[in-house]
Amino acid sequence: QVQLVEFGGKLVQAGGSLRLSCAASGRTFSSYSMGWFRQAPGKDRDFVAAISASGGNTYYDDSVKGRFTISRDNAKNTVYLQMNSLKPEDTAVYYCARQFTIVVSSRVSAYDYWGQGTQVTVSA
Numbered sequence: 001q002v003q004l005v006e007f008g009g010k011l012v013q014a015g016g017s018l019r020l021s022c023a024a025s026g027r028t029f030s031s032y033s034m035g036w037f038r039q040a041p042g043k044d045r046d047f048v049a050a051i052s053a054s055g056g057n058t059y060y061d062d063s064v065k066g067r068f069t070i071s072r073d074n075a076k077n078t079v080y081l082q083m084n085s086l087k088p089e090d091t092a093v094y095y096c097a098r099q100f101t102i103v104v105s106s107r108v109s110a111y112d113y114w115g116q117g118t119q120v121t122v123s124a
Contacts, residue, residue: 002026002113004096009118012086016122020081022096022115030054030074033099035111036081038092038120046092047106049081050099059104064090086122093117 008020020036035050049070050059058070069082079096097111105111 002028002098004098004113004115006094006096006115006118009094009120011121011123013123014086014088016086017082017084018086018120020083020094020096020118020120022079022081024077024079024098026077029077033104034070034072034079035097035099035106036070036079037095037097037108037111038090039095039117040092043092045095045108047108048094050104050106051079052104057104059106061106083120086120088122088124091120091122093119 003025004022006022012018033052036048037045038048039045047061051070051072055072067085072079095117096115098113099110100112101110
């Protein structure tokens, strides 16, 4: 069984930065691509970013490209999301997830394990 726990969400002013962390249990972390998603109240869960198992390839939604950076430390079983130049529209619960498909994907259905989420609130 895989457990994912996110850390780092909080209230921040527009233009500020935050780093989210996601710690994974288990010995197979380095074999899987990982992703970050977010969900605002009343909206669908949306793709934010993904990273390949080795960390050599990263993918971003256009809304965060150039502002957010996904990274991972396989020795620590942790994936990170560095968020800069935050905007009020970035406000959401952020989830990390493990992808089970081979090709890196932005689809929710491609991910099998999810964390409980961490709240990020960006004030104007």
